[in-house]
Structure formats: C-alpha cells, structure tokens
Amino acid sequence: MSTVGEQLRGWRQRRRLSQLDLAIAADVSARHVSLVETGKSNPSADMVLRLAKQLDVPLRDRNRLLVAAGFAPRYAERSLDDDALSAARDAVARVIRAHEPYPAVAFDRRWNLVMTNRAVDPFLAEVAPDLLRPPVNLVRLALDPRGLAPLIVNMADVRTGLRTRIARQLAAAPDAGLTALYEELLGSDDDGGSLPLDSEIVIPMLVRLNGRELRMFSTITTFGTPLDITLDEIAIESYYPADPPSAAYFTESESRSQGLK
Template sequence: MNTVGELLRQWRQRRRLSQLDLAIAADVSARHVSLVETGKSNPSADMVLRLATQLDVPLRDRNRLLVAAGFAPRYDERSLDDDALSAARDAVARVIRAHEPYPAVAFDRHWNLVMTNRAVDPFLAKVAPHLLRPPVNLVRLALDPRGLAPLVVNLADVRTGLRTRITRQLAAAPDAGLTALYEELLGSDPEGESLPLESEIVIPMVIRFDGRELRMFSTITTFGTPLDITLDEISIESYYPADAQSAAYFTEIDGRNPGSPTDRWWWRG
C-alpha cells in the first residue's frame, strides 16, 4: 500500500508541478512538501486536504489520501436515492428539463446514464433492449451497432472524440473501471488518434433520423463545489442544434409529444 507521501507525489507529477509549484499554490514551504512526500513528516488531515485541493484531486481519491495518512475519510458517497441528495436530484432535473426541446443526459464517471430528458427518448426507440437495462453505458450505447451507431453519420469522428475525452479523463484521474471500458470499446480503434482541441470543438455529431440529418454540438456541466463523491462524479451533457434546420426539427417533435414523460432516471432501473 502506498504511503500518503507517495500518493501525493504521484498526483503532483500527474499535474506536472514541481514541489516548488505546489508549495507556492498551497502556501507552504517547498521543504515541507519534500518532507511529506519522502515520509519524513506526517501531514495533518487539513494539510493533506490543502495539498489535494491544489492538485485538483477528485473527492474519491482525497478519501484515499486521508486513509493513507491515518485519518478517517471526509467525503460521503451516497446513492442518488438518499434523502440528503434530494436538492441535488432536483438540480440535475432542472438543468435537464430546462434544456428541452433539445436532448440532455447526465452520467457518472464511468459514463453510465443517470438521467435523460424526453428529447432523448425518440432516439432510443429502436435500441436493443439489453442495451437499455441499467446500468446503461453512454459510450456503449453510442458505438454499438444495436444501439445508436447506425444513426450516427460521422461515427468515426464521434469515436475519436470519445477516445480523446476518456484519454484526458484517465490522465486527470486514473480509474480501473474507466480503463476497462476504454480498452473494451475504444482500445482497438483503427483510427488510433486523438483530436486536437480545436477540432474537438468544431466537429458536430451528425445523426440521420426521421428522414433528416440533425447536426448537434454539446457542452458539459458539473457541480461546482460538491461535498459528496456521487455529485463530484456526475456530468451533464447538453446537446444543441448546430443549424436552423436541426433546431426546427426538435421544436416540431416537442410540439407533437406535449404529454410525454419529462425525464427518465436510469440508475433506478
């Protein structure tokens, strides 16, 4: 088992910071950072969290740092069913619903769906039932030929974009489950390339659906200062029409189905 000093050094190197860089950011001496990393000084829980904050360590891994330093974990990991997260559930629902008539999804760190709004439902109508049994994985859903892949005109671009995003996610915070997902669905990608950031922004997702080609781009929303691991790991992806024709289609579909469900919570099954 790694010591807290070894773990902190790994995070510092992952963030490409020197001991001096970290010391200045955390308002401590570089010597103290060195002593903590080499195990010659035992940091307090507050010091562990101060350094972890400057290193942008995810809450799940901050708990691991605390345990390695001999302290109890500080951050809870509760189910979204928990009453304590009712306000967070409402916040996710508000963001998702407010984005209608355009599609929006919420997912966890492994890209498993948490919630979708009603604009997503038509695209799932012909998806194989086994792909819609929770946990529903968004990457698998997008790339599987029995899922959404037949609808995606620029599937190679979407696949490459997913490779880029998950590669960056793993570089920021390694995760065994996400690594397994990457290797299963993207590791053998013949393209084998990551998109430059500029291309990642300007290439939309193009979907052929209902006799039309819909062009969309997306943005990501996360909780700003979560104190719960579950919330720390939820992302909301909102899709926007990239042209007037696509926007008109979503408005038209929304007008046809005014009484349909407004959202679907996927973690409940």
C-alpha cells in the same frame, strides 16, 4: 497500499508540477512538501486536503489520501436517489428538463447514465433492450451496432472525440473501471490521434433520425464545488442544434408530443 506521500507525489507528477510549484500554490515550504512525499513528516488531515485541493484531486481520491495518512474519509458517497441529495437531484432534473426540446443526459465518471430528458426518448426507440438495462453506459450505447451507432453519420469523428475525452479523463484521474471500458470499446483503434482541446468544448455530431439529418453539438456541465463524491463525478451533456433545420425538427417533435399543430 501506497503511503500518503507516494500518492501525493504521484498526483503532483501527474499534474506536471514541481515540489516548489506545489509549495507556492499551497502556501507551504518546498522542504515540507519534500518531507511529506518521502514519509519523513506525517501531514495533518488539513495539510493533506490543502495539497489535494491544489492538485485538483477528485473527492474519491482525497478520501484515499486521508485513509493512507491515518484519518477517516471526509467525503460521503451516496446514491443520487438518497434523500440527502434530493436538492442536487432536483437541480440536475431541472437543468436537463429546461433544455427541452433538445436532448440532455447526466452521467457518472464511468459514463453510466443517471438521468435523461424526454427529448432523448426518440433516439432510444430502436435500441436493443439489453443495452437499456441499468446501468446504461453512454459509450457502449453510442458505439454498439444495436444501440445508437446506426443513427450516427460521422461515427469516426464521434469515436475520436470519445477516445480523446476518456483518455484525458484517465490521465487526470485514473480509474480501473473506465480503463477497462476504454480498452474494450476504444483501445483497438487507438492510433494516437486526438482532437484539439477546443473540440471537446463544442463536440460535433451528425445524426440521421426519422428520415431527417440532424446536425448537433454538445457541451459539458459539472458541479462547481461539490462536497459529495457522487456529485463530484456527475456531468451533464447538453445537445444543441447546429443549424435551423435541426432546430426545427426538435421544435416540431415537441409540438407533436404535446398534441399541437
């Protein structure tokens, strides 16, 4: 296992910061940062967390830093079904339900679905049953010919968007499981192309469903200051109609589901 200093240096270099940059941000001396990285100074738990915060290290990896420095992990990792996370679970549910009649999903760091709203159900109607067995992976679901792929008209754009987002996610916080998923589903067509950053904020998608062509875009929401690893890694993707006919489709679908004319 690498030392806490080696891990901190790796995170600093990943963030493209100099020792002086990090020192100024953390309000410590550059010499102290150097001593910690080289193992000549043993940082306190508070110092490890101070540096990790400035480096935007995910909570899971902050625990690894603490363990490497000889301290107990600080952040818990519990299932979203845990009673301790009931308030957070209810908050996620309220957010995605409030987005109806438009689709919304919540997923973890490896893009496994943890929650969906009712507007997602029609999109899953023809999906192969094995793809819907937990954990349901959103990337696999989108790209598999037995999944959502037949519905997606602009698949090339969607693949590029997924490749760009996951590549940036891995650059920010490496993960073996997500790397394996990327290499399996997206690595073979990785030509180095990517979307500009603003395209990740508003992601276009063209879907053909029940004889209608729906134009949608999506946005991503994350928890602001989570203190639990599970919450730190959850993202909510909300889909919006990009034109009036698409908006009308979802409104009509909701009316039908409620038995209204």
